[in-house]
Amino acid sequence: MEKETDLVKENSCKTIIFNALLKKNPILAGGMVVAPVVITVDSFPRALTLAAAFSVITFFTLLISSFVPKSIVYTVRIIMYAFIGALVYVPASIMLEYFMPDEINEMGIFFPLLIINSFIISRSEAIFFLESKGKMLLDIIFCIIGYDAAVILYGLIREIIGSGTFCGEIIGIPAVFSVFSEPAGGFLLLGIMAALLRVILLTVKKVRQK
């Protein structure tokens, strides 16, 4: 009996991780927090900056927001999440500006806008009142990892094909498609990546069914 419950727990944890990383990846499957990615992430270092900023702000905001009781009216809850995000932003910005001052400045308005990103609202409202604290934490951590991985991969591909460089160094690829450095090309690349993820997931599903 104990073994069975453990198995169920393991399975559910695996499902949470799989969903957070791939099946319900916040950016490639959910289309959340897309604007800062398309506008600011045109190189690998910028991708790392956004990933760091998003991780710090989102994790601590969600962690503190989980203590907001359900009894509070929905509208007030949302305003409270924004307040918590703003509070978290102050130490987070000091810390990140200490480690990467230029990169954070380059993000411009998109850095402070992270405090009211759609991911915080959707996660806090979707899972906080349905799951246990442990599962909730696991979900948040892996969702953030999934987002960061997608952003870093996106930044890497965009820099290589859009500028023909890696971390600013020319790598000498035969053709550079400068359109991918522009926002229009950024949307296009994100769409292609989302479509590829869907193809991979469908293939995995078919293989499992066989």
Next chain:
Amino acid sequence: MYSDNSKTDISIMTDMTIVLLVLAAAAVYYYGLRAALIIIITTGVCCITDFICIKLRKKDTVLNDISALVTGLTLSLMLSASTPYFEAVIAAIFAIAVAKQAFGGNGCEIFNSAAAGFLFISICFPDNILTYPTAFEKIPFESIVSESFLKPSMAKLFITTGSPSVSVLEMFVGKFNGPMGTGIMIILLVAAVFLTLRRSVSAIALSAEVVVSGMAVFLLSGFDLQAVCAFFSGGMTLFGMIFLSCDYRTMPKTRSSRLLYGILAAGLTVLIQYYAKTENAIVYASVIAAPFGIELDRRALSFAEMLKRKRGSLFRSRSLKNVQETLDILGKDDKEK
């Protein structure tokens, strides 16, 4: 079926192909065998990509679907005769795989696929795509043509200086630096009449575009007719109006929305050319205006429904009024009796 008239897809496509083949022949006459090679490569890659995409989407190939051929020919005529072969291939793949098949294939596009393919490579490789060799000059067959052969287009000079650098006669015969097959006004005018009479191009949208943009340029250029000619022949304006923005695949279905669509496309073309100082403004305008076409259709239909409802209630009230009047008259008659 794209259109609301009795013409079928294949009939419209055949008419388009005939006209495009005439323009392709003129391009080969002007720029030699390299132009022919680019036309063959672009069209071939378009057809092959279309076939592969249809197979990947597990759909049946339709034998009488020549839309990929039309896209290939349109795209190749928009290119410079000195375009590197690799870039022509990229444009063709993008036009078919991304701008056509990703949206559901023939008839489901939200903008002209040839325009999207051209814009993609003109943003990626502006140095190679937006510089042109002179007509009747022998262009080498190497993929990348030396810069000594290449010059900016007549449209670009017209935008920067404000006055055309060639005579009206040269504009009519297409003897100026520009894309391979988009500046021969005399053929384009015949093509416009032919396609309009054959109902392969919407007469309402095309005439709205030509009249509105022509008048706007005439006013903006200080009543200079030569500038109007330069506007239509350079920057592929007339070609774009016929083959890009009046494409039946992306054209609105109702007459009123076609008129509005034509005015919108014309306005955008003039704005982009005169205020953004961008050559080939019609390509951008057709891509921007195309999604509005769908919305215009929707608005036109809801407006028509509203009118129908209002008319219905009006008729009801009229008939009720008539009945009341009849009853009153009958009552008076009875009292008199």
